[in-house]
Amino acid sequence: MAAKQLNARAKGQRKLYSGQRQRDATVGKTSLVQVLKNDQCPKTYTMTVGADLVVKSIHIPQTSDVVELYIHDCAGKEMFIDQIDEYIKQPSLVCLVYDVTNEVSLASCEKWLQKVRSQKPEISVLVTLIANKSDLTESRVVSQKEGQAFAEKNNMKYFECSAKDSKCVEAAFGTLANSFHHTYLEKTEFFKSLHA
């Protein structure tokens, strides 16, 4: 999967690695990831082929810990699905993205959710739902209520974002990183109750 650091002995700092995946054509996955990484939304559309890896370190508030997100920005186009399968085998976190001006893109989030949850049902994976392009109020067809209801029904956190206006992008990914960190603390706390 993602690259790893041999001899990763950064003292005093806890680094967590979490892979995560993004989905569906032209909804703005690459734009969101670029805003997160470079604070800049790409001006022109380039179709993602296969999956691009973007690494982003997120500091966890009130700790000296860092969660390093290995984000696999997957191609949305169906034709690349075989290349993506590899990446969705064992994700740590999943971020589903739809476009609020495109009804079909929300429906396909449901499809992707099933796929993700059926891979390794024994491992619980935190999934968030991003309603992107919230700046396009005129052409919007999926309401906030509809998106939220879908998220709630499927136990996902919901974020309304705009890559164009850099709105809510950090909050969405920050929440993912925080949850992963929280899970780590919880699990290691449990590990402490066991012994050889």
Next chain:
Amino acid sequence: MFDVALGSACSDISVSTSFDDAHPPENIIDGKPDTFWATTGLFPQEFVLSFSSPVAISNIHIYTYNLKNIMVMRSTEHEAGAFKMLTKKELERTSGSLQSQLIEVPKATVAQHLRFIIESAYDHFVAVYRVSVDGSQIQE
């Protein structure tokens, strides 16, 4: 025959892919049953157990949690490198008690470094509580 992995002058975890101050890799060989090394996300993860001089190994015992597939390699070089495959194991999932896995090795297996690669797991994080190695130091 004795546990040559016990963290003393003669053994050390020389490489590890995760490091959390609270659960450092040294915990694998500190001889305490309740301390562990935690992996901090993503797989594969690995650590290398190094001896100060070559050791003749008869078996290896690992105590873990959430581990699924592990591969063990050995190196006879002074500097860790040129690892050769020793064995692969798939462990059963346990809940609430540790996985205890004996890893038998061919007779007269010699190694100065043992590399443990955790290829997959039953959860996002794995804990390695202890690795004990039955063997004896080879007098050079």
